[in-house]
Amino acid sequence: MTITLNHSLHPTDTQAPALDQRFDAAGAAWRLLALHARSEAAGEPLSMQEAAQRLRSQVRWPTGHGRIPQRSGAAWRAEFNPVADDEGWTALLGRHALDTLVAAFRRTLRDVGAQAPLSAISATPPSGLRLRALVRPVSSLCVEVVGVGPVLAPVFTLPGPAGLAVDVWRQQLGVRLRETRETLTRRLLAGDAQADEEYLRHVARYGEMEARLAVPLAAPCTGPVTLTFLEEAELEQCVRPGEPAQYRVHWNFRISDLAQPPDPGLIAVDPGIRTLYAWATRYGVGRFDSPLSGSWVAPLPAPLRGQVDRVLDVGLARLSRQELLHCRQVRPVLDAATSLFLGHRYLALEATDLAGMRRRQLDYPAFAEFSGLDLHMQFLREVVRHSDGIRQGLDIGPAGTTVDCAACGGANTMRYSGRLGRCTACGTRRHRDENGALNVYTRAARQLGWAA
Structure with missing residues (x-):
């Protein structure tokens, strides 16, 4: 799988x-x-x-x-x-x-x-x-594209089990490269003429990569899924009319272990911005609030006064800042969400139309990419899809989940002041994201043939 x-x-x-x-x-x-x-x-x-x-x-x-x-x-x-x-x-x-x-x-x-x-x-x-076998994840901030060199990429946004699998692979690659260099060094210093060329070729090919592969020992994985990184990464070019080409990298993982979900019931999930995820089960509702508080948008850095003018590596600066915010603030929340969501037999996820939102120039897709939320939703769907029958996923359309009342079922009856809403039909008061999660739960239960 x-x-x-x-x-x-x-x-x-x-x-x-x-x-x-x-x-x-x-x-x-x-x-x-x-x-x-x-x-x-x-x-x-x-x-x-x-x-x-x-x-x-x-x-x-x-x-x-x-x-x-x-x-x-x-x-x-x-x-x-x-x-x-x-x-x-x-x-x-x-x-x-x-x-x-x-x-x-x-x-x-x-x-x-x-x-x-x-x-x-x-x-x-x-x-x-997609072009295969051209990309390697050599650090948390960049990938190596063969023939191009290190290219900035938010590898750090890979969800916990996937990020762990990549770290293990990078450790193993670093050991292999270090052992090869040490062997070539001994042969070169011993006067082996053939090792001279092999040493130069090794350093020319892997020298910069070796410096980026210094990663700490990975902690053992204890979550609901254990992944093994596969080297068959793929590079994709995305072309939209009137825009420069954009590139995506596709990482492949093998599921090497998958825990049985302890809860046989349904959990419904509604992703957002201020609330990363709102969720609902038969026991109640809850939220994983965003720890970013709007700080994901940042101005461009300006040159410091009194210094010699130099080119600013703005791309690296922005990605480093994103890594800091993601790893220190967002990842712990997403890890907790992973354990909760994959602990259920049925996972219903609102089918957010990111492509349509991009066309309408809404800011949610940019937030979802910055926070790693889109990658996390990919991860949840992929794990459930390949859970070999022990889990089942349901995609629920987003139409009306916020404005329909989850209590009485009234269509377009919720009116909001800030994040809190009131139904004009039955008077129920509820947080807008929790109302959305409850509607996702009700629709998913109907798909399963259950009484919501």
Whole structure:
């Protein structure tokens, strides 16, 4: 059972073009595969080398209908890999990432079917294409992207069990790199000529990373789930019209141990800002209030007077501040929420539409990313989804959860002054987030066929 969690990267102005270059290479490789497949389907087969030459000129893409080629991944790679080496794609992406690209292309051919219009073989990769084995979590503040270097990323927002799994992996990687360097050092000082080149290659490749892998020993995990970090991380490019490309990294974890939930009942959860989570069970309601108190928004630092003017690394400063607030204030609250929520057999979570909120330029998505709340909700859903039947998750639509009265069921009858509300139909007074959690509970109970 493998769960995947994703969060954003924050490349500098010089790193972003290098990341773009990798996805441009993936797009060029995809076009080569598509032209090769279309030509074969049209009855005018080309070798991979010939298709690559065609792409350098004004290529005419075959049209009409044809028999879509279907062959094994090994057969595709045998034809594709030599051209990828010549075009420089292997040097940019690595063999593993290219293998996953070929596998994704084969899946699209299977989806197209045996006979289809040739235009069904898209000349561009599908949205959400991910490049594998290019990213490593080398510190709490940054990841290493192969060929690009350390890129700022909020690795510290990974929920407790996931963060622990990453720390264990980083410890093990640090030990392996240190042992390798020590072995090469002994050989070099003993006059081993071959070790000379191997030592230089090791330090050139891992020198900066080794300095970032000094992590404390991880504490044993005693929570409801134990995870093991898998090295098959994936890099995704997110492109929105009129905006520069953004990047996300997807971490993969294997569930190595999962405790049985002690409570067989239902817990309903309503995420928010001032209240990180409000929850309701058959016993009552409660809240995990946000400890940030609005301080998650900060001004840009200004240069100090009387000092030589220098470039400020604002990205690092902001991320360091975010790490401090998250680790000291937010993480203890989210850890307590993890234990409570995953201690129940049924978890109902309000299906917050973060993408729609971003389009409407609301501030909740920015808060959810800053606080780690969006990553925590990903984590809860993934753990429940892969709980092998011992837990069940329910997504509840957000419409009306705040304005409908949870006591009498009146639609749009709650009126609020600050955080406290009163129902105009029955007179019930209740905190707005607790009212939302109770509505989520009622709707989830109905889905389960229970009397709320």
